Amino acid sequence: MKLSITSQVGLAITAILSSTDAFPTKPVPQRQLLICSDSTTMPYGKTSLIQGWGFYMHNFFNLNITNLARGGRSTRSFINEGLWGSLVASIVPGEGTIVLIEMGHNDNGDPTTDTKFRATLPGIGHESVVVASNATGGTTERVYTFGHYLRKMISDVKHAGGVPILSGMVPIMSWNGGVLETDWAFADYEREVAEQEHVEYIDHTKYAVNRWQAFRSVNATAPYYPLDDFTHTSWPGAEINTEAFVTAVKCEKRSLFRQSQLAPYLNANASHIEYQC
Template identity: 30%
Template sequence: MARGNTVTDGWGQYLSQFVSIPVVNKALGGRSARSFTEEGRFTEIANLAKSGDYVVISFGHNDGSAGAVDNGRQCAVGDGYDTTSTVKTADGQSIVIHSWPYYIQNAVNLLKSKGLNVIVSSQTPRNGWVNGSIGAPPRFVGYAKLSAERTSVNYIDHYAYVAQAYKRIGQTTVNTYYPNSGDVVHTSATGAKVVAQAFVRGVLCNASALKSKVNSAGQSVPGTKTP
């Protein structure tokens, strides 16, 4: 996709290089756990996939509070399944929104009911450095881990594995992965491939059901067991 002056890529489209099964990338820019749910996209995936398929769920970059007017993406702050907030829409209506875990746990349970192997992956880091390392993770990383535990599915701390990879590569080179001035989220193709490799490293280092599907290229991605 094109953002700013330079084309940027998401990591999902590079995952197929590292696994032995076909990859269908249903990620869509600008979506949150809430908007993906409300647009029916989890239902679309549940209807498209076949029993035994693997589904990776990763959200967080677009899920934060929007301020006084609802942006259609924000979730209620908190990790409780029953946590809600009332927000105002642009036309002045009051609507109730739910927590991030609510949307993710409902999605996981829907997909599990179709016989799918679900992996909840934490969001990836922004390009923000503190003393030579990527900074501390946002709340959605913890929400992802908690949601996976509550629904008894595999969890990959993608944030930590990307942070590990970035520290190994170094800030100067990593900065080149973010080609658009002021954009600390969207990577170049080179950066997206590094982020995909970090996800595969996380799969290999955890008890993930997807581990058996990692091919020889995936088996050789750099990294260590503990991020």
């Protein structure tokens, strides 16, 4: 039977639409995660004795992860040195870039005597102090509380179209007999700021403490800290801290979020981490 012109045209269109090559679809971009942190998180080279926990994040999340952590930085110095501005410039508006902020190790100290220009005032209030410093281009610098700098970071991320998430810092191996220190002030400050600003807080501190507490002594954890500073981990030690972070994402339930905003991006490797909540 001879087909009409209309039928022939219809069949041709159907063939075109069914062809996988006719209308190639643009792949959906993988969601971006930027990490702002310090030496406990940053990536190190293959010959390094130490490694930061952020190095292993890509093993557990289906995210496009860029680890921008930098050793020796606090919230204050990360901002003053322009590292923060570069990070914010990397946020892609409209694509939900997540910015994970885990700071605190280098914020501790007295800004009036700190010659590294990184210490912040403790707490989350609005106090400030003027110190001699050329960190901001002048002869003096007004230094604020840890909470002040966190609030600035949160505001900057939101204004750039990103999603800020705060995370508690990994602990130093500070043991009292067989008990690892559980109270870390700067982790508490991060949680308090997150609550005030209505952003997610991941309790990395609690889950990392739980993981290391299972070793039961400073002697048992010592091999995981090759610099003998009980702060910077070996490669296996970094994996422990990464798995603690993943466990926090899997287990934590929050008042603002039914689950962590990172939970949907956990991959099969994350399900193989068998540590209790």
